Amino acid sequence: MPGEITKEAFGQTKDGKDVTKFTLKNSSGNLVVRLLDYGALISEINVPDRNGKVVDITLGFDDLPGYEADSLFSGAIVGRVAGRIAGGQFTLDGKTYDLCVNSPPNSLHGGKVGFYKKVWSGKVEGDKVVLTYVSPDGEEGYPGELTTTVSYRVTDDNELILEYEATTTKPTPVNLTNHAYFNLAGHNGGALDEHVVTIPTDTFLPLDETNIPIGEIKKVEGTEWDLRKPTRLGDRQRQVPGGNGFDHTYCLPPSDGKPQLAAKLEHPPSGRTIECRTTEPGMHLYTGFFLDVPHGKGGATYKQYGAMCLEAQHYPDSVHHPSWPTTILRPGETYRQKTIYKFGVA
DSSP: OOOEEEEEEEEEOTTSOEEEEEEEEOTTSSOEEEEETBTTEEEEEEEEOTTSOEEEOBOOOSSHHHHHHOOSOTTOEEOSBOSEEGGGEEEETTEEEEOOOSBTTBEETTSTTOGGGSBOEEEEETTEEEEEEEEOTTGGGOOSOEEEEEEEEEOTTSEEEEEEEEEESSOEEOBOEEOOOBOTTOTTOOOOTTOEEEOOOSEEOOBOTTSOBOSOOEEOTTSTTOOSSOEEGGGTGGGSTTSSOOEEEEEOOOOTTSOEEEEEEEOTTTOEEEEEEESSSEEEEEOOTTOOBSSOGGGOOBOTTSOBEEEEESOTTGGGOTTSOOOEEOTTOOEEEEEEEEEEEO
């Protein structure tokens, strides 16, 4: 039996826009993903444990008002620039642009009303759900009309594949990622302590007191950020200097356009696993320090360190670091990214 994609109404936004929910299933039924065209977000990922028990492993809400009130980017595509931009300002081709300072003193994840608060145009194309958003010139302070397309596809290898493209009418920074929160015990599974994470790279970006990269690319060896060997989060994240757990970008080797292993997440009690591969130069690991959601799906309460994000992206604040992989997109160019989340059991 082949996989299938279905769609249904999910509600209307406060300003009267219809929102659609898409369901993608692979042929075995071992991977069921639900998406909304609101925020191009992932609302559910349902996978089995080693005994066949299926749970939803990503945080979210039961209804549209929950997502509209959400300030934590749950499951959504964030942009036009993921991560923080220092001072809420950048200069490009001699002109300075001012952005919304929504994470003082910096701009975060595209500004006050970023891509995660927009209704995208969604359609089914073969085995994919394709979502498109056209960001007007000047939106949130960014130059150029930016047309962004993100496609979602599930495979019989239990993969969720995200492919991104963007074009612009003026030079502009672009850095897109998905902000799904994972907990392999289930979206309401509580603290991440029993999760084991591996990030097989030897450098990361140290941060200042406002969570902006200081400009140095540092070796992980001898630091609390060394995740090259499988590391139990309960043994490590509260020891990370700064007191906020992991909220850091790891620097990956050049990918040559082919997705490479960027992170692996394991949950020994259930056996569930995730492997993330990407063409992006960075893997941002966030372990949910700021999570505080009293009413999630099914009445669940999501608390600090109750889920984690594996955000494949360019380095944060790249607009201020010309030697880093560029986030500047110019007319006539196409931004492309591919990220794969493969779900399994051990």
